[in-house]
Amino acid sequence: MALERLHHALFCGTCTMADDGDLRSFRNPCRLFPLPGLVFFPHAILPLHIFEPRYRQMTEDALAEGDRLITMVLPRADVPETLEGAPALEEIACLGRVFQHQRLPDGRFNLLLLGLKRVRLTREIPTEKLYRLAEAETLEDVELGPPEGDHRRNDLHNLFREVVTRTGVNDPKLVALLETSLPLGPLTDLIAYTLGLTVEIKQRLLAETRVLHRADALLEILGRILAQHPRATQAPIFPPPFSSN
Incomplete structure (x- = not known):
């Protein structure tokens, strides 16, 4: 708390x-x-x-x-x-x-x-x-584009929410925090800190002061994580329903 x-x-x-x-x-x-x-x-x-x-x-x-x-x-x-x-x-x-x-x-x-x-x-x-x-x-963070990072804030929110859901580490409080009106710079830092990435990748993200470059790198990382954790399909029903024949 x-x-x-x-x-x-x-x-x-x-x-x-x-x-x-x-x-x-x-x-x-x-x-x-x-x-x-x-x-x-x-x-x-x-x-x-x-x-x-x-x-x-x-x-x-x-x-x-x-x-x-x-x-x-x-x-x-x-x-x-x-x-x-x-x-x-x-x-x-x-x-x-x-x-x-x-x-x-x-x-x-x-x-x-x-x-x-x-x-x-x-x-x-x-x-x-x-x-x-x-x-x-x-x-200092270097802003290379619109203050809100054009589409990137929404994309990061959506992909991160999906990642934590699919990987089974969903923390509603964390997701709620990241969906507040955080500027893009703090948003990228909190996502980078939270994700279970290697220290080499995290260190590269820490060393990157260009906010949009950090955001783009995280969008690519989140996309790769989702590709490795496809959405679960509905389990088959057992026993199956009786045939209509």
Whole structure:
């Protein structure tokens, strides 16, 4: 329910956490949270359980310094580790803000992280902290067409609704959220985050700042998923009805 209320507030005008003005507190460097197997997106919400000492320290610093910012980034499996033994990281990451947190008695944390903005990591910074730091620049969505993305919003709604229905993971609350008056950019980000795609595909979608290109890529992906999950046909009736002969 907490996630549902937060998303409702974000996209019904009662919360401005995702507004550009909310990043006035953003100062380099970024606190990095490399997490294998996860690509985070703006406008999405990520529950995190923080237990490692380095990320406990990172969370303490984010809360104590008041900006509450943490950058989620995907480690690269195709690049050798650094000389210090740390995994190489993707260049494009997602800056998020701790929206809710629970400090546990033993020093662990439960967090809700709200995705705010794409960032490009430009230079990792040596630090005595337990966690990694990097300088970054924020990236803006590039609108290449009509604000509503012409037919794309309706097509994405319809295809996504059909995909979640056919694949058996239908979440009425999520479908209802995606059918609100979301701009095309946030809509593509939430669909990309929700779909069970490979991290390689999700990372490419995160790195794509051109909104219409993201939408077109997702329309193609959704079409392929539907082709792999044809609509179920009606099961034959058994026993069959008596013949009229």
